[in-house]
Amino acid sequence: MDQPYEDVPPATAPPGSIMPGHGPAADSQAHWDGxxxxxxxxxxxxxxxxxxxxxxxxxxxxxxxxxLSPAGQTDISRFAMMFEDGSFVRYSVADADIVAPGGGKRGMDTAQIDALYPGKVTSSAHKYVPEGQYLRVEEGGGPHVLVFETDAAGTVTEWRVGSPPQVDYVEGCS
Structure with missing residues (x-):
């Protein structure tokens, strides 16, 4: 017999929590490795x-x-995959509907990013946006990096994931 002899209550989580592997971030196609x-x-x-x-x-x-970008996309900045020396090395996203690994996305503010990646965010000044920032998050135990770009108000405008040094190229392939 593979059933318990008595009723076993279902597993529960604290109210408002999301079980690992569930929720908006789990549904995203965005991963640390591609x-x-x-x-x-x-x-x-x-x-x-x-x-x-x-x-x-x-x-x-x-x-x-x-x-490379999906055909029919009206703006290349919405989603693009970077290739260098023949290999896929980075992807960039400026679409609020695509969720980054760990849950960050366009439209969030710096405090929300810090809360999603506690103790992992390092910031630096944006090269072109006065008061804007780059919020850099390293993959825990892995080689890849997630970079959020913010505007002067501290709101994420786009983000990218990839391998260093390409993930840190400010102007893409330029």
């Missing part, structure tokens, strides 16, 4: 094989760095 089935280190052909839909973009003549 996006969806596209994993860092894959070449563009491997990424295209696992991606649902068409990806557009290509390297310019003489360049080893380029971006």
């Amino acid at each position: 996006f969806g089935d596209a994993q860092f280190g894959m070449d563009d052909e491997q990424v295209k094989l696992v991606w649902t839909g068409e990806l557009v973009g290509s390297a310019e003549q003489g360049s080893s760095c380029y971006h």
